[in-house]
Amino acid sequence: LDDILGKRADGDLVKKIKKLLTEEPQVHGAYDVILNNYGPDKFLGSVHLELPDTMTVEELDELTRRVQARVHKETGVLLTGVGVYSYNTKNDEAAKIRSNVLKLVKAHEWALQLHGFYVNFEEKAIRFDVVMNFEIKPQEGLDILYKEIGEAYPGYDLHINADIDAS
Incomplete structure (x- = not known):
């Protein structure tokens, strides 16, 4: 200690x-x-x-x-x-969506991590945090992710939080 x-x-x-x-x-x-x-x-x-x-x-x-x-x-x-x-633990489809979204996010070198991922099927909403490095402005990264993930999951409300690499 x-x-x-x-x-x-x-x-x-x-x-x-x-x-x-x-x-x-x-x-x-x-x-x-x-x-x-x-x-x-x-x-x-x-x-x-x-x-x-x-x-x-x-x-x-x-x-x-x-x-x-x-x-x-x-x-x-x-x-x-x-x-x-x-x-998500109640729906296997959520794991598939998470895997696909993770691939989209990690295709960008500036995206360091995705966490806090949850799909609400009843409300057709996807939420998660993305840790970004300093190569990109947070809003610019969010704009890219909203566009790409929105195209992959039309009809879903997206709630993406730009997180800091605090730890």
């Missing part, structure tokens, strides 16, 4: 936190880790977890408290905020 916290909130600490979080069976991914340093050994942080769309609020509450305690015990970081992304 002293090796990680004694210096700074660097990539090693973020990697350790993500590893601890993704060791939980329900956690499909951990994204957007933000750490704030308030002096020696005083880190507060937040994270988004990708979780199955079948989890209840009770299960989410139990998971959140469990991971907050574990992260604090093993890293000294107090997670003050745990946001969630849901992922």
